[in-house]
Amino acid sequence: MSADLAGKVLAGSRRALARALTLAENGEAAEVLRALVPHTGSARVIGVTGPPGAGKSTLVDGLAKVLRARGESVGIVAVDPSSPFTGGALLGDRLRMNDLALDPGVFIRSMASRGSLGGLARRTGDLVKILDAAGFATVLVETVGVGQSEVDVAAAADATLLVLTPGMGDGIQAIKAGILEIADAIAINKADLPGADRLDAELAAMLALAPPAPWTPPVRRTAAATGEGIAALLDALDDFHAWQAETGERARRRARRCRAELAAALEDGIRAQVLAALPRDGIEAVIARVEARRLTPADAAAELLAAARLPEPGADGRILEFY
Amino acid sequence: MMKPIRVLVAKPGLDGHDRGAKVVARALRDAGFEVIYTGLRQPPERIAEVALQEDVDAIGLSLLSGAHNTIFPRLFAELHARELDDLLVFGGGVIPEGDVPGLKAMGVAEVFGPGTPTAAVIDFLKGRLAA
Ligand SMILES: Nc1nc2c(ncn2[C@@H]2O[C@H](COP(=O)(O)OP(=O)(O)OP(=O)(O)O)[C@@H](O)[C@H]2O)c(=O)[nH]1
Numbered sequence A: 001m002s003a004d005l006a007g008k009v010l011a012g013s014r015r016a017l018a019r020a021l022t023l024a025e026n027g028e029a030a031e032v033l034r035a036l037v038p039h040t041g042s043a044r045v046i047g048v049t050g051p052p053g054a055g056k057s058t059l060v061d062g063l064a065k066v067l068r069a070r071g072e073s074v075g076i077v078a079v080d081p082s083s084p085f086t087g088g089a090l091l092g093d094r095l096r097m098n099d100l101a102l103d104p105g106v107f108i109r110s111m112a113s114r115g116s117l118g119g120l121a122r123r124t125g126d127l128v129k130i131l132d133a134a135g136f137a138t139v140l141v142e143t144v145g146v147g148q149s150e151v152d153v154a155a156a157a158d159a160t161l162l163v164l165t166p167g168m169g170d171g172i173q174a175i176k177a178g179i180l181e182i183a184d185a186i187a188i189n190k191a192d193l194p195g196a197d198r199l200d201a202e203l204a205a206m207l208a209l210a211p212p213a214p215w216t217p218p219v220r221r222t223a224a225a226t227g228e229g230i231a232a233l234l235d236a237l238d239d240f241h242a243w244q245a246e247t248g249e250r251a252r253r254r255a256r257r258c259r260a261e262l263a264a265a266l267e268d269g270i271r272a273q274v275l276a277a278l279p280r281d282g283i284e285a286v287i288a289r290v291e292a293r294r295l296t297p298a299d300a301a302a303e304l305l306a307a308a309r310l311p312e313p314g315a316d317g318r319i320l321e322f323y
Numbered sequence B: 001m002m003k004p005i006r007v008l009v010a011k012p013g014l015d016g017h018d019r020g021a022k023v024v025a026r027a028l029r030d031a032g033f034e035v036i037y038t039g040l041r042q043p044p045e046r047i048a049e050v051a052l053q054e055d056v057d058a059i060g061l062s063l064l065s066g067a068h069n070t071i072f073p074r075l076f077a078e079l080h081a082r083e084l085d086d087l088l089v090f091g092g093g094v095i096p097e098g099d100v101p102g103l104k105a106m107g108v109a110e111v112f113g114p115g116t117p118t119a120a121v122i123d124f125l126k127g128r129l130a131a
């Protein structure tokens, strides 16, 4: 069924695509991904991040409309937070994208963060790969509105668009927290509201102070709600993509992504294998000693790992060099 | 890992009230569901297409406008066109008692009248969809 599913995705079945995305979201798409990954690499992936309510969804809608007007197909993954208490989620990003819902050149998928911090879900990258293989020329990824350190999206996308708004109390706070470093382009959205000049000036000052870098993120003003400035923002993103292709920066970024994805997959595997190697019998006795405060948790872990007879860390450090 | 149930809560019709839909959407979220909410005045074709893209397990329609006897058939036709005939579809809002048998015959799995406790909706969905 799964191999067939990949074939149907490649043949353009939207139903199969939706099913494949669900499997990936649930971590059950190993087979589908195996078949689809050779067909990935053509899409340009743009991450859209910024504080809650900055207008990310509205801007994604606007960017997608400009891309569609140019005749390009667009895949969208929009991540909203899961409740840490119930695991449930209210996925409302596509409320701002209703005009695109019936466009056959657009496919929108909402995704709950399911416990991941950092603005994306654990499997967002797999969903992007599937949309890429399905042939969407651009994939837009909207992060959760966290506003502090959405570094995940910078690793998952070719380009990161940071959305800020004038007059937001925490705007400059977010910038201070180091989020500026991940931006390849910056939108001052809600530029129809007062304060855009001031934010523009503050950003210019901060970018001037930043250590010299081969690329300085262009700043563009947008009013996503009316569509104003969006074409110019897309032009700026196009410039970045051209620069990235010319300088080899895109290939380098993608290579780093491969390493990070391998590391994450390895960690899953390592965890499962090591847990399987732990001794079944003595564990409760060890826990009882920790509870009785006769053993620290760290020493307890060391004892269990020693009993599992795994190689000593550092026995061959070279293996971990790629990390 | 447990897979959350995904539900599309949609508000078709031309009236401008989505309080009921929002109450249900929040209650479902608080019960651990992943809820896709798309706002007011959703045409059946769009509801079906969103259900397809989001690969939801169920669609809940909130209806106040009295248009249930036209909207449900249109939704089922759009779902059929997308080979989504097996999707669980339920309704809520102002729907006269006398119309319920007809809706059920058409394929609506359950109809919740005004004032139904949200727990009833949650129990219904869990009963029908829990893996
Ligand atoms: N005045 C003005 N309002 C805007 C603009 N863009 C978006 N908005 C409004 O800002 C609000 C939030 O927009 P969203 O697009 O949902 O923001 P978001 O960043 O996706 O929000 P989260 O996903 O919840 O973090 C909505 O009410 C929009 O209509 C704009 O350019 N100007």
Ligand SMILES: [Mg+2]
Pocket (backbone or CB within 6 Å): A056, A057, A058, A092, A093, A142
């Ligand atoms: Mg949003």
